Amino acid sequence: MSKRKIKATVICQKMIAADIFDLKLSAKEIACQAAPGQFVDLYCADGSKLLPRPISLCEIDKEEGTLRLVYRIAGAGTAMFSKLKAGDTIDILGPLGNGFTLRDKKAILIGGGIGIPPMLQLAKALKCEKSIVLGYRDEAFLAEEFEQHGTVYMSSDSGIIGVKGTVMDAISACKITGDVIYACGPTPMLRAIQAYALENGIEAQLSLEEHMACGVGACLACVCKSKDIDDHSKVHNKRVCKDGPVFFAEEVEL
Secondary structure, eight states, X not given: OOOEEEEEEEEEEEEEETTEEEEEEEOHHHHTTOOTTOEEEEOOSSTTOOSOEEEEOSEEETTTTEXXXXXXXXXXXXXXXXXXXXXXXXXXXXXXXXOOOOOSSOEEEEEXXXXXXXXHHHHXXXXXXXXXXXXXXXXXXXXXXXXXXSEEEEEESSSSSSEESOHHHHHHHTTOOOSEEEEEEOHHHHHHHHHHHHHHTOEEEEEEOOOOSSSSSSSOTTEEEESSOXXXXXXXXXXXXXXXXXXXTTTEEO
């Protein structure tokens, strides 16, 4: 699978929650190759911001040749992206990284915060029984779309949405079971899922959230600690952008 840098055209964009934006792009050359769990690099038009911003793929429509990106404003770069409107163009590179390995087993999909969007394309792609656990702070987004693809459970810090507490609290309270876990979210959440999966002998695939620079594995700015020695750096490191962002639970130390 080869990555390409193209000029994508904005089809539409809207805000769906506080500082959360839903962007749809026409990008046939990338969409035709992309898979659940991969991401793209978006480049700012402002030449002073040289590094691209990595954003996970929320939905992929190969027939239409479109990509859907749902992202949170995290700084000046993503704030610029939020101003894009229909007809604008933006340089993007992709598809990047290694996505999820699809299993035909009873699945638990877990998304936390801005780790929720990439789970939507995965939910669409999996042809099995699915429990979908979504963790929010205090405002839900995309939940209704997930309901078309499985049984949805939710948690929030305050308890205003679903179970009060973490996604692991929701799994415990709702007695959710499965044969394989797919997860994306902040490191503390993934660490808890990793421990739960290893203790219970459940396969788990974890999509790591990490600050990236080049996005193609050259700069080693986004390494995580691995159980095995990396062929590239010859140390116990994995490059999140190149070797991941999806890893099996037993591959990495969080």
